[in-house]
Amino acid sequence: MKQSEIIGLSTAELQVKLAELRKAYQDLTSAHAISPIANPLQIRGARRAVARVATELTKRELQ
Template sequence: MKQAEIKQLSVADLQEKLATLKKNYSDLKMAHAISPLENPLELRTLRRTVARVATELNNRQ
């Protein structure tokens, strides 16, 4: 998710997106701990997206 897309979302959408992204990240991290992911760079991409959404949410409050 790009920064321009994040800026277009409302606060409610950002909160919802943050919750789903955090859940996806934790699920992916658990799956990687059990058996290696085919593409472990997904973890980094998802973690950075979570940070982008959280930062935008904090900037708006």
């Protein structure tokens, strides 16, 4: 997700999206541990997407 898309979402939507992204990241890492996935860069992208959404949620809580 791009940062502009993340900013446009409400806090509730961000929390749902964060749960989805964390689940996807967990699935990718477990699949890669069992047998190497075709594109391991997906793991990095998923991790960074989780970080972007979590950062935006934290930013909103502090305001």
